[in-house]
Amino acid sequence: MDIDNKVKVRGVGRTETEPLNCIDPDSFYIDWEVNSTWSLQFTAHNDHSFAYSMLDSQASIFFDGQEYIIKQAEPDANGGVDSIDIVATHVYFEIARLRKYKTYIDPADADKQTDVKVYGSTQTDNDSGSDSGDDSADTDPNAQKNVTTTTNGNTTTKTTVTKTDETKSDSEDENQVTYHIEDVLKHWIDGNNLGFTYQVIGDFPTARIEELADGSGTDMLSKITEAWPNAIVYPDNKNIRVYAQDQFYKDYGNRLDYEYNTTEFKWTFDSTSLTNEVMCIGGKYSIETQIDTSTSGDDSHGSGGAGADKVVNDAKQYLGVPYVWGGAGGARGGNPRSGMDCSSFVSQVYKDMGINIPAYTVAMEPYGKQIDRSQVQTGDMGFYGSPGGSYHICMALNNSTMIYEPRPGQSCMTQSIDSYPPTWWERNDQMASIVAGDSDSGGDTTSESSSSTSSEYYYFAPFMYRDEESIKKYGEYPAEPIEDGRFSDKNAMSDYAKTKIQPDPALSLEVTTYSNFKPVAGDMIHIMVKQQSICTNEAVVGFNWYPYSATNPTSVTLNSNSQNILDYQHSRQVALTDAINSVRQDAQKSIEASSQANQIGGDKKLFTWLKEYAG
Template sequence: MLTVSNRDSTLKEPITSLINSSFNVSWENNSSYQMTFTAYADNSAGFTLLIPENIITWHDQQFAIKQMIPNYSAGYNTIGITATHIYLDVRKIFKHDKKAGTLTYSVNDVLAFYLDKNTFGYTYEVKGNFSKQQITDLGGNNVFDGLSQIISTWPDAIIYPDNKKILIYSKQSFSKNLGNRLGYGYNTDNMSLTYDSTSLVNQLTVVSATKDNNSVWFQPHIVKDDDSIAKYGVWDGGDFSDERFHDVQAADEAAKEKFIVEPSISVSLDYLDSDEPVPGEIRRLEILDTGFVTNVMVVAYSYYPLDDTQKTSLTLNSNAKTVLDYQRSNRNALNQAKNLNKDLAISVKNTSDKINVITTDGIWYDYRGGGHVI
């Protein structure tokens, strides 16, 4: 059952007036985490507590009410509620200090800078391995902006909270394979794939850091991914420079980690089963009609936990292997089409010695090889 409490938790009541079919929980990786629902006036204490900034608890997670929309119609009094996960309230914490210049940080360094000694009860933990990266002029903004800085600096980082504990996962540590599958015609009847090449980067110019005497460790040069360029052409990501690297080979390897050599595929579908979506779950995706079989990760969902009649929506991520699997299924379909066309051409050739044609005057002509007319 959902409960609602005031900010200091001195009052806590069940929400007995909830309209079950309206209750929706949605999450999107590094973007949003919220619930929405409608409740009707039932003179309960829980209904009176549904006001902005009070806290709703669901599955031991806290959500702060951000919108309350009263509605009066046909003699009924209802309110629409939107509540966001409590971790998103970190935007109220402002870090006035600023670390000027371009400095090297770990993910933990950034979190410590923004959250150490905060008075709002927020804690943090890093799960997985991240290399150190450079950030320019860290600070002078709120903690939510600091989390956004982490996402932009470490694109594989995933923020998933446990109430006021902010957990930063590497993609590898966040993903989990529970042995489940998604199949078109099995547990989804509506699926779409978005194939997107707008983020491709397969070439960079590596620029050396400057020594104290204004000389350089190595000369600027280009690194590239030949396989990606052969398939998609050159997509130049500009310059890459990192003061940590004085060795040209180490700098080149770090630059190559920034490459995005394959287009992305995003899969959206309606899920027909009623189990609760698991963020980060790896599932086997099958479109048997086309031979597309691959593994994908749940990166967003929207579901109605109290109404089995409403379909769950899932969004699944892509990776290089997903794209390769999709390309392989396309090649297989193309080869099948070529074989069908080849068989059709052979069939036409075998029957070309006898073609029946009806003219406008209704007379049939039977053309046989050599121009013989009957």
């Protein structure tokens, strides 16, 4: 036994270590599996030594440069012999003793023992009451808001378009933060009093995980292996080392040959979990459009107030009525739809509103007060010519559009005011009162309306990721759809989907050796099985090592990757080809024998069949 591999023990609360010389050599073994198990087990017989007396729960066992903590100690007395069965786990599992607690108490009440304020419970409402609208988008970091405001007369329209990136607000992604793998290790390990340190070997991308808060060191390890599936935790005592796979799996020059240094190669080829296509549904964003319209009765720059629509709708009912000079309508009476001229049309609209004015332009001038062009609103009258000598008239629908009977041969129509501007404008007080929505006083009246629409959009159309080579070989095996709101890029999701399917059957290998050679975790061992034409490299992902036993050989578990599977499939194809060739050779021999028999009158049918069978 190599002196460096002596088993030593240190009792609970003691500083000295003692060699343990009473171990049953066939019972002592190391059990290791990547990211899962690392333990030491043995049976010791009572030799009444100080070392034996220290074998108890939480005592330390030292072997091969690593420390283990006894978790199970089962004394046994049988046949006059006292013994104890020991199970010890690697010291790095003691990281479960590291625990982070969330903040419970408001820092302002840190020194209080009663009536202590809960941390984060204070909420402040900054709403001044001047705006009752929903301003949640203002505080949503994932929302992009675009606001446009237009004014038409005294009507103001505010259009708010809010685009919300749901890849960052997905319900499954709430309270998640982007971290480096070092951030997770630092959160738990920095400042600990148990002597743990950490080291990251290799490159890792960032990952979004739930915000780091409370939990144990075991939770830390779980977060690492879940968020970074290619991470391998392989500590050196209390130095928590996290390896990227390309840094962990190395070729140390070892080789396993069937019937040379191994007794058994056990291959397991399992297609139960075969999947080669998956539907991918990525992130979404939403577009919400809100339109707020406000019409003020005393706003002389718009189309008017609450009654403006009533006047506009009434005037527009005459669109298409032909121009007839001296025609009916308004103060002239008769059927207005038989034809009107410019003055009888305006008189007719006023009449519909209960306002009586003449149907002749010069006579209509005294029924209004002159206003500036900028003040024009619904119902105002526009005159052409000079005061006392006007020859044409129109009526404003709003500050930019008028309606009128143009000239003979045309019909009632709307037109931009600026394209045919009147000489001056007048406002009738009664009409202004109606437009403002107050038929009695023409006072200040404001009307408001609001409407909103919301739609969701995918950043890219849901698509089917397919491994065509696997489908060609095995047929279609769909996996459960992946619906992940984090992705806004199709190529990124395609790369992610590739890691979530299993396009080839799983392949695992267990090897039993002749000797108790020391396996190396992550060793890329060269495998040779000449009888099956297998030659490949596989990594050690688990082992049972009996360093002192002459009867219990080392057994190792090797992983599989795409190249291993191809090598195995190639060996199976070679075996199939050899079998077919063997059948053909046997058939050819039978043909030759049958041919000789045929020459002396043998069975012609048998001869013909053998030739067809041999191809």
